Amino acid sequence: MSRQRHEPKNVAPEIFTADDGQPKGQHIKNVLTALVHDSRDGELLPSERVLAERFGAARMTVRNVMVELESQGLVRREAGRGTFVQHPTLVHSEIFRSFSEDMRMRGMVPGAKSYRSRTRPAPRDVAAHLDVAPGTLAHFIERVRTADGVPMALERTNLSAERFPTLLTEMGRDDSLYEVLGRVYGTRLETAEQSVSIARLSPADARRLEVPDYDPAFLVERTAVDAMGNIVEYGRSLYRGDRYAIQMHVSRSANR
Template identity: 60%
Template sequence: MARSKHSDGGEEIGLLAVQVGDLTGEPGKGEQIRKALAAFAASSRPDTLLPSERVLAEQFGVARMTVRGAIDSLESAGLVRREPGRGAFVQHPRLTHSEIFRSFTEDMRFRGMEPGARDFSARLEAATEAVAAALDIAEGDPVVRIERVRTADGTAMAYETTNLPASRFPDLIEKMSETDSLYEVLDRSYGVRPENAEQTVAIDRLSPEDAVRLETQAGEPCFAIERKAHDNMGKTVEFGRSLYRGDRYVIEMHVGRAADG
Protein backbone atom coordinates (compact mmCIF):
# COMPACT_ATOMS: atom_id res chain seq x y z
CA MET A 1 0.00 0.00 0.00
CA ALA A 2 1.31 3.44 -0.90
CA ARG A 3 2.24 5.57 2.11
CA SER A 4 2.13 9.32 2.47
CA LYS A 5 5.35 11.29 2.88
CA HIS A 6 5.71 13.72 5.70
CA SER A 7 7.26 16.61 3.73
CA ASP A 8 5.26 19.70 4.72
CA GLY A 9 2.02 17.93 5.54
CA GLY A 10 0.23 19.39 2.51
CA GLU A 11 -3.27 18.03 2.07
CA GLU A 12 -3.30 16.37 5.50
CA ILE A 13 -2.50 19.64 7.26
CA GLY A 14 -5.24 21.40 5.30
CA LEU A 15 -7.81 18.87 6.49
CA LEU A 16 -6.60 19.04 10.07
CA ALA A 17 -6.63 22.82 10.03
CA VAL A 18 -10.29 22.81 9.06
CA GLN A 19 -11.08 20.31 11.81
CA VAL A 20 -9.17 22.20 14.49
CA GLY A 21 -10.26 25.69 13.53
CA ASP A 22 -8.94 28.50 15.69
CA LEU A 23 -7.03 27.23 18.70
CA THR A 24 -7.81 29.32 21.74
CA GLY A 25 -6.89 28.80 25.36
CA GLU A 26 -3.60 27.04 26.02
CA PRO A 27 -5.06 24.29 28.28
CA GLY A 28 -7.49 23.22 25.54
CA LYS A 29 -5.12 23.11 22.60
CA GLY A 30 -3.96 19.56 23.14
CA GLU A 31 -7.52 18.26 23.39
CA GLN A 32 -8.54 20.17 20.26
CA ILE A 33 -5.64 18.69 18.34
CA ARG A 34 -6.46 15.22 19.69
CA LYS A 35 -10.06 15.53 18.47
CA ALA A 36 -8.90 16.78 15.07
CA LEU A 37 -6.43 13.93 14.71
CA ALA A 38 -9.11 11.43 15.76
CA ALA A 39 -11.48 12.80 13.11
CA PHE A 40 -8.69 12.69 10.55
CA ALA A 41 -7.94 9.05 11.44
CA ALA A 42 -11.60 8.08 11.20
CA SER A 43 -11.90 9.58 7.71
CA SER A 44 -8.58 8.17 6.42
CA ARG A 45 -7.60 4.76 5.13
CA PRO A 46 -5.55 2.49 7.42
CA ASP A 47 -1.79 3.00 7.06
CA THR A 48 -2.18 6.69 6.17
CA LEU A 49 0.84 8.53 7.58
CA LEU A 50 0.12 11.43 9.94
CA PRO A 51 2.07 14.67 9.49
CA SER A 52 5.14 14.75 11.70
CA GLU A 53 5.10 16.20 15.22
CA ARG A 54 7.28 19.08 13.99
CA VAL A 55 4.93 19.95 11.15
CA LEU A 56 1.83 19.78 13.37
CA ALA A 57 3.48 21.87 16.09
CA GLU A 58 4.51 24.56 13.60
CA GLN A 59 1.14 24.59 11.88
CA PHE A 60 -0.87 25.01 15.06
CA GLY A 61 1.60 27.09 17.02
CA VAL A 62 2.05 24.70 19.95
CA ALA A 63 4.95 22.85 21.52
CA ARG A 64 5.89 19.46 20.13
CA MET A 65 5.12 17.97 23.55
CA THR A 66 1.50 19.09 23.13
CA VAL A 67 1.27 17.30 19.79
CA ARG A 68 3.05 14.25 21.21
CA GLY A 69 0.54 14.04 24.04
CA ALA A 70 -2.36 14.13 21.59
CA ILE A 71 -0.82 11.33 19.51
CA ASP A 72 -0.08 9.33 22.68
CA SER A 73 -3.78 9.50 23.50
CA LEU A 74 -4.75 8.25 20.02
CA GLU A 75 -2.22 5.43 20.27
CA SER A 76 -3.73 4.34 23.60
CA ALA A 77 -7.18 4.35 21.98
CA GLY A 78 -5.92 2.17 19.12
CA LEU A 79 -6.49 4.84 16.46
CA VAL A 80 -2.85 5.17 15.44
CA ARG A 81 0.30 3.09 15.72
CA ARG A 82 3.87 4.34 15.87
CA GLU A 83 6.70 2.79 13.89
CA PRO A 84 10.18 3.83 15.08
CA GLY A 85 11.94 5.98 12.53
CA ARG A 86 8.86 6.17 10.29
CA GLY A 87 6.14 8.04 12.18
CA ALA A 88 2.54 7.50 13.24
CA PHE A 89 0.09 5.66 11.01
CA VAL A 90 -3.69 5.51 11.04
CA GLN A 91 -5.21 2.23 12.15
CA HIS A 92 -8.84 1.36 12.75
CA PRO A 93 -9.83 -0.32 16.02
CA ARG A 94 -10.66 -4.01 15.76
CA LEU A 95 -14.00 -5.36 16.91
CA THR A 96 -14.16 -8.49 19.02
CA HIS A 97 -16.09 -11.36 17.45
CA SER A 98 -17.25 -13.01 20.68
CA GLU A 99 -18.85 -16.32 21.57
CA ILE A 100 -22.18 -14.62 22.32
CA PHE A 101 -24.70 -15.65 19.66
CA ARG A 102 -25.97 -12.55 17.85
CA SER A 103 -26.85 -11.63 14.31
CA PHE A 104 -24.63 -9.06 12.60
CA THR A 105 -27.38 -6.46 13.02
CA GLU A 106 -27.77 -7.18 16.73
CA ASP A 107 -24.01 -7.12 17.23
CA MET A 108 -23.51 -3.73 15.58
CA ARG A 109 -26.42 -2.19 17.46
CA PHE A 110 -24.99 -3.57 20.71
CA ARG A 111 -21.73 -1.76 19.90
CA GLY A 112 -23.55 1.51 19.19
CA MET A 113 -22.85 1.29 15.46
CA GLU A 114 -25.31 1.56 12.57
CA PRO A 115 -25.64 -1.76 10.71
CA GLY A 116 -26.11 -1.63 6.96
CA ALA A 117 -25.71 -3.66 3.79
CA ARG A 118 -25.08 -3.36 0.08
CA ASP A 119 -24.62 -5.62 -2.96
CA PHE A 120 -27.65 -7.63 -1.82
CA SER A 121 -28.96 -10.62 -3.73
CA ALA A 122 -31.51 -13.31 -2.83
CA ARG A 123 -32.39 -16.17 -5.14
CA LEU A 124 -33.60 -19.77 -5.26
CA GLU A 125 -31.03 -22.46 -5.94
CA ALA A 126 -30.86 -26.25 -5.82
CA ALA A 127 -29.10 -27.44 -2.68
CA THR A 128 -25.64 -28.84 -3.26
CA GLU A 129 -24.61 -31.99 -1.44
CA ALA A 130 -22.80 -30.00 1.28
CA VAL A 131 -25.64 -27.49 1.79
CA ALA A 132 -28.26 -30.26 1.83
CA ALA A 133 -26.33 -32.19 4.46
CA ALA A 134 -25.96 -29.08 6.63
CA LEU A 135 -29.67 -28.18 6.37
CA ASP A 136 -30.90 -31.78 6.74
CA ILE A 137 -32.70 -31.69 3.40
CA ALA A 138 -32.32 -33.67 0.17
CA GLU A 139 -29.71 -32.73 -2.39
CA GLY A 140 -31.42 -30.69 -5.11
CA ASP A 141 -34.14 -29.34 -2.82
CA PRO A 142 -34.70 -25.59 -3.27
CA VAL A 143 -32.88 -23.25 -0.91
CA VAL A 144 -32.94 -19.48 -0.55
CA ARG A 145 -29.42 -18.15 -1.01
CA ILE A 146 -28.75 -14.68 0.38
CA GLU A 147 -25.55 -12.74 -0.26
CA ARG A 148 -24.59 -9.24 0.83
CA VAL A 149 -21.80 -7.06 2.14
CA ARG A 150 -22.45 -6.01 5.73
CA THR A 151 -21.39 -2.57 6.87
CA ALA A 152 -20.99 -0.77 10.19
CA ASP A 153 -21.31 3.02 10.15
CA GLY A 154 -20.90 2.75 6.38
CA THR A 155 -17.65 0.76 6.46
CA ALA A 156 -17.55 -2.68 4.83
CA MET A 157 -16.94 -5.30 7.52
CA ALA A 158 -18.02 -8.71 6.21
CA TYR A 159 -19.27 -10.54 3.15
CA GLU A 160 -22.11 -12.90 4.08
CA THR A 161 -23.50 -15.86 2.18
CA THR A 162 -26.21 -18.02 3.73
CA ASN A 163 -28.69 -20.71 2.71
CA LEU A 164 -32.12 -21.52 4.13
CA PRO A 165 -34.61 -24.29 3.20
CA ALA A 166 -37.18 -22.72 0.86
CA SER A 167 -39.92 -25.12 1.92
CA ARG A 168 -39.71 -23.89 5.50
CA PHE A 169 -39.53 -20.21 4.60
CA PRO A 170 -41.84 -19.63 1.60
CA ASP A 171 -41.74 -16.15 0.05
CA LEU A 172 -38.63 -15.23 2.07
CA ILE A 173 -37.14 -13.51 -0.96
CA GLU A 174 -40.13 -11.15 -1.12
CA LYS A 175 -39.99 -10.46 2.61
CA MET A 176 -36.26 -9.64 2.78
CA SER A 177 -34.79 -6.30 1.82
CA GLU A 178 -31.14 -5.26 1.60
CA THR A 179 -30.77 -3.91 5.13
CA ASP A 180 -33.21 -6.18 6.98
CA SER A 181 -31.94 -8.37 9.79
CA LEU A 182 -32.51 -11.94 8.58
CA TYR A 183 -33.19 -13.16 12.10
CA GLU A 184 -35.75 -10.42 12.71
CA VAL A 185 -37.56 -11.36 9.46
CA LEU A 186 -37.58 -15.04 10.45
CA ASP A 187 -38.99 -14.19 13.88
CA ARG A 188 -41.57 -11.71 12.60
CA SER A 189 -42.78 -13.60 9.53
CA TYR A 190 -42.34 -17.26 10.46
CA GLY A 191 -42.17 -17.36 14.24
CA VAL A 192 -38.68 -18.89 14.05
CA ARG A 193 -35.93 -17.57 16.28
CA PRO A 194 -32.38 -18.94 15.92
CA GLU A 195 -31.10 -19.71 19.42
CA ASN A 196 -27.63 -21.21 18.98
CA ALA A 197 -25.10 -22.09 16.32
CA GLU A 198 -22.10 -24.23 15.50
CA GLN A 199 -19.27 -22.14 14.08
CA THR A 200 -15.91 -22.94 12.60
CA VAL A 201 -13.28 -20.26 12.04
CA ALA A 202 -10.42 -20.47 9.57
CA ILE A 203 -7.81 -17.96 8.42
CA ASP A 204 -7.94 -17.18 4.72
CA ARG A 205 -6.80 -14.49 2.30
CA LEU A 206 -9.16 -12.32 0.32
CA SER A 207 -9.48 -13.00 -3.38
CA PRO A 208 -9.37 -9.95 -5.68
CA GLU A 209 -13.16 -10.12 -6.05
CA ASP A 210 -13.82 -10.32 -2.31
CA ALA A 211 -11.26 -7.58 -1.62
CA VAL A 212 -13.20 -5.22 -3.90
CA ARG A 213 -16.40 -6.09 -2.06
CA LEU A 214 -14.79 -5.34 1.30
CA GLU A 215 -12.95 -2.21 0.14
CA THR A 216 -9.49 -3.52 0.95
CA GLN A 217 -6.52 -5.16 -0.77
CA ALA A 218 -6.41 -8.60 -2.41
CA GLY A 219 -4.45 -11.09 -0.32
CA GLU A 220 -5.28 -9.38 2.98
CA PRO A 221 -6.04 -11.87 5.80
CA CYS A 222 -9.63 -12.55 6.74
CA PHE A 223 -11.64 -14.81 9.03
CA ALA A 224 -13.71 -17.36 7.12
CA ILE A 225 -16.56 -18.29 9.47
CA GLU A 226 -19.02 -21.08 8.73
CA ARG A 227 -22.22 -20.98 10.76
CA LYS A 228 -24.96 -23.57 11.18
CA ALA A 229 -27.75 -21.99 13.23
CA HIS A 230 -30.52 -23.86 15.06
CA ASP A 231 -33.86 -22.93 16.57
CA ASN A 232 -34.98 -23.86 20.10
CA MET A 233 -36.17 -27.26 18.85
CA GLY A 234 -32.76 -28.09 17.45
CA LYS A 235 -33.83 -27.78 13.80
CA THR A 236 -31.30 -26.21 11.45
CA VAL A 237 -32.39 -22.75 10.33
CA GLU A 238 -29.51 -21.62 8.11
CA PHE A 239 -26.08 -22.63 6.91
CA GLY A 240 -23.64 -20.09 5.55
CA ARG A 241 -20.14 -18.75 5.26
CA SER A 242 -18.97 -15.21 6.00
CA LEU A 243 -15.67 -13.45 5.36
CA TYR A 244 -14.73 -10.93 8.07
CA ARG A 245 -11.94 -8.43 7.48
CA GLY A 246 -8.87 -9.45 9.47
CA ASP A 247 -7.89 -5.81 10.00
CA ARG A 248 -11.23 -5.04 11.67
CA TYR A 249 -11.85 -8.12 13.84
CA VAL A 250 -10.28 -10.29 16.49
CA ILE A 251 -11.79 -13.59 17.63
CA GLU A 252 -12.55 -14.10 21.32
CA MET A 253 -12.73 -17.63 22.78
CA HIS A 254 -13.06 -18.95 26.31
CA VAL A 255 -11.08 -22.12 26.92
CA GLY A 256 -10.60 -24.41 29.90
CA ARG A 257 -9.10 -27.72 30.85
CA ALA A 258 -11.05 -30.89 30.19
CA ALA A 259 -12.54 -32.53 33.27
CA ASP A 260 -10.43 -35.39 34.69
CA GLY A 261 -11.57 -38.75 33.35
Protein backbone atom coordinates in the same frame (compact mmCIF):
# COMPACT_ATOMS: atom_id res chain seq x y z
CA MET B 1 18.35 14.28 3.03
CA SER B 2 15.47 16.13 4.70
CA ARG B 3 12.25 14.28 5.20
CA GLN B 4 9.36 15.22 2.88
CA ARG B 5 6.50 17.05 4.57
CA HIS B 6 3.34 15.01 4.81
CA GLU B 7 0.36 17.36 4.77
CA PRO B 8 -3.18 16.53 5.93
CA LYS B 9 -5.35 15.42 3.00
CA ASN B 10 -8.94 16.42 2.25
CA VAL B 11 -9.17 18.56 5.38
CA ALA B 12 -10.49 22.13 5.26
CA PRO B 13 -7.71 24.44 6.56
CA GLU B 14 -10.13 26.34 8.81
CA ILE B 15 -10.78 23.15 10.81
CA PHE B 16 -7.36 23.44 12.43
CA THR B 17 -7.76 27.01 13.65
CA ALA B 18 -11.51 26.99 14.36
CA ASP B 19 -12.41 28.63 17.66
CA ASP B 20 -15.01 26.24 19.09
CA GLY B 21 -14.60 27.46 22.65
CA GLN B 22 -12.87 24.27 23.78
CA PRO B 23 -9.40 24.00 25.33
CA LYS B 24 -6.69 23.69 22.65
CA GLY B 25 -5.85 20.09 23.56
CA GLN B 26 -9.49 18.96 23.35
CA HIS B 27 -9.93 20.72 20.01
CA ILE B 28 -6.83 18.98 18.61
CA LYS B 29 -8.07 15.63 19.87
CA ASN B 30 -11.51 16.09 18.27
CA VAL B 31 -10.01 17.05 14.89
CA LEU B 32 -7.44 14.24 14.88
CA THR B 33 -10.01 11.65 15.98
CA ALA B 34 -12.25 12.65 13.07
CA LEU B 35 -9.23 12.56 10.73
CA VAL B 36 -8.37 9.02 11.87
CA HIS B 37 -11.93 7.78 11.38
CA ASP B 38 -12.01 9.26 7.87
CA SER B 39 -8.65 7.68 6.89
CA ARG B 40 -7.84 4.17 5.75
CA ASP B 41 -6.26 1.68 8.13
CA GLY B 42 -2.45 1.98 7.94
CA GLU B 43 -2.47 5.47 6.40
CA LEU B 44 0.42 7.72 7.43
CA LEU B 45 -0.63 10.77 9.44
CA PRO B 46 1.14 14.16 9.27
CA SER B 47 4.11 14.61 11.62
CA GLU B 48 3.81 16.32 14.99
CA ARG B 49 5.72 19.29 13.55
CA VAL B 50 3.30 19.74 10.64
CA LEU B 51 0.26 19.35 12.90
CA ALA B 52 1.67 21.81 15.46
CA GLU B 53 2.05 24.38 12.67
CA ARG B 54 -1.47 23.81 11.39
CA PHE B 55 -3.05 24.00 14.85
CA GLY B 56 -0.85 26.87 16.00
CA ALA B 57 0.04 24.83 19.06
CA ALA B 58 3.16 23.58 20.81
CA ARG B 59 4.51 20.24 19.58
CA MET B 60 4.23 18.87 23.12
CA THR B 61 0.48 19.53 23.07
CA VAL B 62 0.14 17.61 19.80
CA ARG B 63 2.38 14.84 21.14
CA ASN B 64 0.24 14.44 24.26
CA VAL B 65 -2.86 14.05 22.07
CA MET B 66 -1.09 11.44 19.90
CA VAL B 67 -0.11 9.50 23.02
CA GLU B 68 -3.75 9.53 24.12
CA LEU B 69 -4.96 8.34 20.70
CA GLU B 70 -2.34 5.58 20.81
CA SER B 71 -3.59 4.46 24.23
CA GLN B 72 -7.09 4.23 22.74
CA GLY B 73 -5.80 2.04 19.91
CA LEU B 74 -6.62 4.58 17.20
CA VAL B 75 -3.04 5.11 16.01
CA ARG B 76 0.31 3.36 16.22
CA ARG B 77 3.65 5.17 16.34
CA GLU B 78 6.75 3.66 14.78
CA ALA B 79 10.15 5.15 15.54
CA GLY B 80 11.74 6.69 12.45
CA ARG B 81 8.66 6.09 10.31
CA GLY B 82 5.81 8.15 11.77
CA THR B 83 2.30 7.72 13.11
CA PHE B 84 -0.20 5.49 11.31
CA VAL B 85 -3.96 5.08 11.46
CA GLN B 86 -4.97 1.93 13.30
CA HIS B 87 -8.60 1.01 13.19
CA PRO B 88 -9.75 -0.97 16.24
CA THR B 89 -9.82 -4.76 16.11
CA LEU B 90 -13.20 -6.28 16.89
CA VAL B 91 -13.33 -9.47 18.94
CA HIS B 92 -15.42 -12.24 17.39
CA SER B 93 -16.54 -14.01 20.57
CA GLU B 94 -18.36 -17.23 21.42
CA ILE B 95 -21.59 -15.37 22.14
CA PHE B 96 -24.16 -16.08 19.43
CA ARG B 97 -25.43 -12.80 17.97
CA SER B 98 -26.42 -11.46 14.58
CA PHE B 99 -24.02 -9.07 12.88
CA SER B 100 -26.47 -6.18 13.36
CA GLU B 101 -26.92 -6.90 17.06
CA ASP B 102 -23.17 -7.24 17.56
CA MET B 103 -22.38 -3.91 15.89
CA ARG B 104 -25.11 -2.05 17.79
CA MET B 105 -23.72 -3.38 21.08
CA ARG B 106 -20.33 -1.94 20.07
CA GLY B 107 -21.91 1.48 19.45
CA MET B 108 -21.59 1.17 15.67
CA VAL B 109 -24.23 1.46 12.95
CA PRO B 110 -24.73 -1.82 11.02
CA GLY B 111 -25.43 -1.74 7.32
CA ALA B 112 -24.82 -3.55 4.07
CA LYS B 113 -24.00 -3.06 0.42
CA SER B 114 -23.45 -5.18 -2.67
CA TYR B 115 -26.63 -7.12 -1.81
CA ARG B 116 -27.56 -10.14 -3.92
CA SER B 117 -30.26 -12.76 -3.35
CA ARG B 118 -31.94 -15.53 -5.29
CA THR B 119 -33.86 -18.76 -4.85
CA ARG B 120 -32.17 -21.81 -6.36
CA PRO B 121 -32.05 -25.61 -6.10
CA ALA B 122 -29.79 -26.34 -3.14
CA PRO B 123 -26.38 -27.75 -4.14
CA ARG B 124 -25.56 -31.09 -2.55
CA ASP B 125 -23.30 -29.67 0.18
CA VAL B 126 -25.78 -26.90 1.11
CA ALA B 127 -28.68 -29.39 1.16
CA ALA B 128 -26.72 -31.64 3.51
CA HIS B 129 -26.08 -28.78 5.95
CA LEU B 130 -29.73 -27.66 5.81
CA ASP B 131 -30.87 -31.27 6.22
CA VAL B 132 -33.00 -31.21 3.06
CA ALA B 133 -32.91 -33.25 -0.14
CA PRO B 134 -30.49 -32.09 -2.87
CA GLY B 135 -32.31 -29.87 -5.35
CA THR B 136 -34.78 -28.58 -2.74
CA LEU B 137 -35.33 -24.86 -3.24
CA ALA B 138 -33.22 -22.68 -0.95
CA HIS B 139 -32.76 -18.95 -0.60
CA PHE B 140 -29.21 -17.67 -1.09
CA ILE B 141 -28.29 -14.26 0.34
CA GLU B 142 -24.94 -12.56 -0.21
CA ARG B 143 -23.93 -9.09 0.97
CA VAL B 144 -21.06 -7.06 2.33
CA ARG B 145 -21.79 -6.13 5.95
CA THR B 146 -20.63 -2.72 7.10
CA ALA B 147 -20.12 -0.97 10.43
CA ASP B 148 -20.30 2.83 10.34
CA GLY B 149 -20.06 2.45 6.55
CA VAL B 150 -16.82 0.43 6.61
CA PRO B 151 -16.88 -3.06 4.98
CA MET B 152 -16.31 -5.70 7.67
CA ALA B 153 -17.50 -9.05 6.36
CA LEU B 154 -18.75 -10.78 3.22
CA GLU B 155 -21.75 -12.86 4.26
CA ARG B 156 -23.06 -15.77 2.23
CA THR B 157 -25.94 -17.72 3.75
CA ASN B 158 -28.64 -20.23 2.80
CA LEU B 159 -32.13 -20.94 4.16
CA SER B 160 -35.01 -23.25 3.23
CA ALA B 161 -37.38 -21.64 0.72
CA GLU B 162 -40.11 -24.07 1.76
CA ARG B 163 -39.97 -22.96 5.39
CA PHE B 164 -39.48 -19.24 4.63
CA PRO B 165 -41.26 -18.76 1.28
CA THR B 166 -41.52 -14.93 1.25
CA LEU B 167 -38.17 -14.21 2.89
CA LEU B 168 -36.57 -12.48 -0.09
CA THR B 169 -39.50 -10.06 -0.46
CA GLU B 170 -39.47 -9.31 3.28
CA MET B 171 -35.70 -8.88 3.47
CA GLY B 172 -34.11 -5.51 2.78
CA ARG B 173 -30.43 -4.84 2.07
CA ASP B 174 -29.67 -3.39 5.51
CA ASP B 175 -32.06 -5.58 7.52
CA SER B 176 -30.94 -8.03 10.18
CA LEU B 177 -31.77 -11.50 8.85
CA TYR B 178 -32.42 -12.81 12.36
CA GLU B 179 -34.78 -9.92 13.15
CA VAL B 180 -36.74 -10.59 9.94
CA LEU B 181 -37.01 -14.29 10.80
CA GLY B 182 -38.34 -13.40 14.24
CA ARG B 183 -40.77 -10.71 13.09
CA VAL B 184 -42.22 -12.47 10.03
CA TYR B 185 -41.98 -16.16 10.92
CA GLY B 186 -41.70 -16.18 14.71
CA THR B 187 -38.40 -18.05 14.39
CA ARG B 188 -35.73 -17.37 17.00
CA LEU B 189 -32.26 -18.76 16.47
CA GLU B 190 -30.87 -20.14 19.72
CA THR B 191 -27.53 -21.83 19.04
CA ALA B 192 -25.06 -22.44 16.24
CA GLU B 193 -22.20 -24.75 15.38
CA GLN B 194 -19.32 -22.68 14.06
CA SER B 195 -15.91 -23.43 12.64
CA VAL B 196 -13.23 -20.84 11.90
CA SER B 197 -10.30 -21.17 9.50
CA ILE B 198 -7.89 -18.83 7.73
CA ALA B 199 -8.44 -17.98 4.07
CA ARG B 200 -6.89 -15.68 1.49
CA LEU B 201 -9.29 -13.28 -0.19
CA SER B 202 -9.66 -13.65 -3.93
CA PRO B 203 -9.18 -10.40 -5.88
CA ALA B 204 -12.96 -10.17 -6.40
CA ASP B 205 -13.77 -10.63 -2.70
CA ALA B 206 -10.93 -8.32 -1.67
CA ARG B 207 -12.33 -5.53 -3.85
CA ARG B 208 -15.73 -5.87 -2.23
CA LEU B 209 -14.17 -5.67 1.23
CA GLU B 210 -11.87 -2.82 0.11
CA VAL B 211 -8.62 -4.53 1.11
CA PRO B 212 -5.58 -5.68 -0.92
CA ASP B 213 -5.84 -8.85 -3.02
CA TYR B 214 -5.11 -12.08 -1.12
CA ASP B 215 -5.31 -10.41 2.29
CA PRO B 216 -5.90 -12.94 5.09
CA ALA B 217 -9.46 -13.33 6.36
CA PHE B 218 -11.37 -15.48 8.82
CA LEU B 219 -13.64 -17.98 7.07
CA VAL B 220 -16.54 -18.63 9.47
CA GLU B 221 -18.80 -21.57 8.65
CA ARG B 222 -22.04 -21.54 10.66
CA THR B 223 -25.06 -23.81 11.01
CA ALA B 224 -27.73 -22.17 13.19
CA VAL B 225 -30.73 -23.88 14.78
CA ASP B 226 -33.94 -22.72 16.47
CA ALA B 227 -35.31 -23.52 19.94
CA MET B 228 -36.73 -26.84 18.65
CA GLY B 229 -33.36 -27.94 17.30
CA ASN B 230 -34.36 -27.44 13.65
CA ILE B 231 -31.71 -26.17 11.26
CA VAL B 232 -32.53 -22.66 10.06
CA GLU B 233 -29.43 -21.34 8.33
CA TYR B 234 -26.15 -22.50 6.84
CA GLY B 235 -23.54 -19.98 5.76
CA ARG B 236 -19.88 -19.36 4.98
CA SER B 237 -18.76 -15.81 5.64
CA LEU B 238 -15.44 -14.00 5.28
CA TYR B 239 -14.41 -11.56 8.04
CA ARG B 240 -11.57 -9.11 7.45
CA GLY B 241 -8.41 -10.33 9.14
CA ASP B 242 -7.25 -6.77 9.84
CA ARG B 243 -10.45 -5.90 11.72
CA TYR B 244 -11.23 -9.06 13.71
CA ALA B 245 -9.69 -11.27 16.37
CA ILE B 246 -11.20 -14.59 17.48
CA GLN B 247 -11.94 -15.14 21.17
CA MET B 248 -12.53 -18.63 22.61
CA HIS B 249 -13.13 -19.96 26.11
CA VAL B 250 -10.96 -22.98 26.92
CA SER B 251 -10.61 -25.06 30.07
CA ARG B 252 -9.02 -28.27 31.31
CA SER B 253 -11.13 -31.40 31.41
CA ALA B 254 -12.50 -32.35 34.83
CA ASN B 255 -10.33 -35.49 35.18
CA ARG B 256 -6.99 -33.68 34.87
